[in-house]
Amino acid sequence: xxxxxxxxxxxxxxxxxxxxxxxxxxxxxxxxxxxxxxxxxxxxxxxxxxxxxxxxxx
Numbered sequence: 001x002x003x004x005x006x007x008x009x010x011x012x013x014x015x016x017x018x019x020x021x022x023x024x025x026x027x028x029x030x031x032x033x034x035x036x037x038x039x040x041x042x043x044x045x046x047x048x049x050x051x052x053x054x055x056x057x058x
Contacts, residue, residue, distance in 0.1 A: 016042060017052040
């Protein structure tokens with residue numbers, strides 16, 4: 001039986017963002033993350049941080 005799965009590729013940039021969310025308590029449950037706070041931790045712009053979070057949501 002073949003299963004059809006739509007997989008989204010997660011790159012190293014998204015993994016870095018996900019790591020920061022997890023370290024902020026995301027493993028225990030939902031956490032609020034600001035784009036500016038994440039951008040600061042990733043050494044990136046707020047727009048870049050926003051795009052990375054959007055990719056993780058999809």
